[in-house]
Amino acid sequence: MERKKNLEHTTLLVLSLLKGQDLYGYQMITELERRSNSTFHMKEGTLYPVLKKLENGGYVTSYEAEANGRTRKYYRITKSGLKQLAEEKESWEVYADGVNSVLSFMPG
Amino acid sequence: MERKKNLEHTTLLVLSLLKGQDLYGYQMITELERRSNSTFHMKEGTLYPVLKKLENGGYVTSYEAEANGRTRKYYRITKSGLKQLAEEKESWEVYADGVNSVLSFMPG
DNA sequence: TTATATACCTAGATAGACTAGGTATTGCCA
DNA sequence: TGGCAATACCTAGTCTATCTAGGTATATAA
Numbered sequence: 584m585e586r587k588k589n590l591e592h593t594t595l596l597v598l599s600l601l602k603g604q605d606l607y608g609y610q611m612i613t614e615l616e617r618r619s620n621s622t623f624h625m626k627e628g629t630l631y632p633v634l635k636k637l638e639n640g641g642y643v644t645s646y647e648a649e650a651n652g653r654t655r656k657y658y659r660i661t662k663s664g665l666k667q668l669a670e671e672k673e674s675w676e677v678y679a680d681g682v683n684s685v686l687s688f689m690p691g
Numbered sequence: 692m693e694r695k696k697n698l699e700h701t702t703l704l705v706l707s708l709l710k711g712q713d714l715y716g717y718q719m720i721t722e723l724e725r726r727s728n729s730t731f732h733m734k735e736g737t738l739y740p741v742l743k744k745l746e747n748g749g750y751v752t753s754y755e756a757e758a759n760g761r762t763r764k765y766y767r768i769t770k771s772g773l774k775q776l777a778e779e780k781e782s783w784e785v786y787a788d789g790v791n792s793v794l795s796f797m798p799g
Numbered sequence: 800t801t802a803t804a805t806a807c808c809t810a811g812a813t814a815g816a817c818t819a820g821g822t823a824t825t826g827c828c829a
Numbered sequence: 830t831g832g833c834a835a836t837a838c839c840t841a842g843t844c845t846a847t848c849t850a851g852g853t854a855t856a857t858a859a
């Protein structure tokens with residue numbers, strides 16, 4: 584149903600998480616869970632390919648950092664990513680409004 | 692991203708259209724367009740398989756009627772379909788709330 | 800020492816929606 | 830009268846977002 588490219592909610596959510604602070608992959612999963620009040624539990628198999636796609640597209644950049652002997656890969660949103668985020672947010676709002684319009688439609 | 696079975700928005704929209712009145716397939720497309728203020732343009736290739744699936748699942752029943760020399764296949768929502776609609780509507784609301792929570796999250 | 804949590808990654812499967820085709824009738828316009 | 834657009838139905842095959850299920854490795858708690 585016109586699931587257009589800029590309506591991919593996973594990318595919207597990931598970009599949204601990165602607005603304001605850099606995060607590493609694993610952290611995004613827990614952050615998403617926290618910010619959505621446990622509604623979303625993104626799978627690693629979903630996240631990592633999306634991060635790779637976002638980096639290839641120039642929407643995020645990455646760098647590595649040490650913490651507790653572990654290497655973490657942090658992601659930072661780019662200017663292009665912020666623009667993309669704004670567009671996807673707008674698309675989401677149009678989509679949600681559309682669904683709500685249909686659901687609340689009163690004949691007559 | 693946990694796109695669970697009861698979060699299929701197409702079925703939600705179709706069932707929602709059928710609540711209140713019987714419709715035939717082609718009409719659902721124009722109705723959906725109207726009720727969503729032209730946000731949604733469901734493709735026939737999307738709709739008809741969904742209708743078949745809904746009928747097989749007992750969520751709708753169908754009957755044929757003549758109009759202008761054309762045969763139209765009308766669909767009517769069943770009691771089971773109404774229950775399903777209520778569940779999917781609830782799921783949609785949880786999902787939309789989740790996305791909005793993440794989008795509007797203010798750190799601190 | 801063994802299990803759990805943290806932290807990264809990928810190949811292949813699943814499934815919802817689309818593309819692109821098909822059939823047939825009605826109504827309009829040139 | 831001829832032809833095209835709109836109406837009305839349908840399906841096989843494709844695309845792709847997400848999930849499943851696996852892999853590697855380190856730190857920490859039981």
